[in-house]
Amino acid sequence: MSELRWEAWAAILAFIITLGYTLYPGPYLTGAFTFIAQPLFALTILSYAQKVWRDLQSRKVL
Amino acid sequence: METVTLVRVLGTVICFTGMALCWYMRRTRFNALSSEKEVSVANVRLTQSAFWKLLAFVGIVLVPLAAIGLANYHTLEGTHKVSACASCHIMRPMVNDMQKAASNTLAARHFKNHWIPQNQCYECHSDYGLNGNLQAKMEGYRHLARYTTRTYQEPIKIRGHFNNENCLKCHQGMPLFEAVKSHQSVRVLLDQSSMSCLNCHGQAHPSRAQRTPGSADYTKLMEAVR
Numbered sequence: 001m002s003e004l005r006w007e008a009w010a011a012i013l014a015f016i017i018t019l020g021y022t023l024y025p026g027p028y029l030t031g032a033f034t035f036i037a038q039p040l041f042a043l044t045i046l047s048y049a050q051k052v053w054r055d056l057q058s059r060k061v062l
Numbered sequence: 063m064e065t066v067t068l069v070r071v072l073g074t075v076i077c078f079t080g081m082a083l084c085w086y087m088r089r090t091r092f093n094a095l096s097s098e099k100e101v102s103v104a105n106v107r108l109t110q111s112a113f114w115k116l117l118a119f120v121g122i123v124l125v126p127l128a129a130i131g132l133a134n135y136h137t138l139e140g141t142h143k144v145s146a147c148a149s150c151h152i153m154r155p156m157v158n159d160m161q162k163a164a165s166n167t168l169a170a171r172h173f174k175n176h177w178i179p180q181n182q183c184y185e186c187h188s189d190y191g192l193n194g195n196l197q198a199k200m201e202g203y204r205h206l207a208r209y210t211t212r213t214y215q216e217p218i219k220i221r222g223h224f225n226n227e228n229c230l231k232c233h234q235g236m237p238l239f240e241a242v243k244s245h246q247s248v249r250v251l252l253d254q255s256s257m258s259c260l261n262c263h264g265q266a267h268p269s270r271a272q273r274t275p276g277s278a279d280y281t282k283l284m285e286a287v288r
Contacts, residue, residue, distance in 0.1 A: 009088060012085065015126075022069065022133060034137070041127075045126060048118070
């Protein structure tokens with residue numbers, strides 16, 4: 001695993017949307033959380049998992 | 063402390079923690095970290111490499127999962143409140159009518175007589191929320207998508223069939239309900255939702271004609287009750 005640059009930025013954006021939604025839960029922020037923040041979090045986690053998997057494979061742990 | 067306040071405080075803490083961790087993570091080169099230098103956290107000593115990888119796991123996986131869980135709880139439980147429904151302007155004719163003392167729709171009668179003391183929308187449309195089924199939740203997400211992308215037409219209409227179970231869960235078995243002979247004769251039809259309660263008990267909300275923008279009643283229905 002070299003770095004997690006875009007994952008960190010995507011997660012920061014998703015956290016900002018989630019924070020806005022938590023404090024001001026109107027329909028547009030609910031939509032932004034549901035259709036933007038959640039998929040961003042999912043992509044981030046999947047990408048992280050893929051990098052960890054590759055890292056472990058390269059070190060012959062898996 | 064109210065649950066909503068607790069969710070807000072917890073949500074703020076989780077989001078700021080996640081943002082701070084990701085901010086430190088964004089330029090970290092994990093390959094360049096030392097496997098010999100040690101970092102002390104409380105009584106635990108970790109190598110610099112292990113420490114940052116652990117921090118990455120927390121910031122990229124654990125904290126986002128906590129944020130997703132909390133925000134979804136906020137979504138599903140928030141839908142219980144009438145104010146949550148009223149936050150979409152297309153629902154205001156229904157909510158305003160319900161809260162008007164002069165209205166005699168079924169929803170208004172339940173409201174002004176305190177037959178349903180709180181969360182009136184949710185009590186009659188209870189398929190939403192944590193206890194509702196998956197189909198109802200998907201329908202809720204469809205509503206959200208249509209509203210936020212403005213791909214809807216006013217007046218809105220309920221899709222599918224209103225489940226009589228939403229009425230019967232309170233009325234069935236009550237002396238007043240059971241004493242009405244016609245309820246006994248149509249019991250099977252009511253149980254199967256093949257006959258609507260509204261056939262005899264009047265309309266639940268203002269009619270589509272009243273809710274059509276530009277109609278004489280529309281402006282009145284959009285005015286909030288003071």
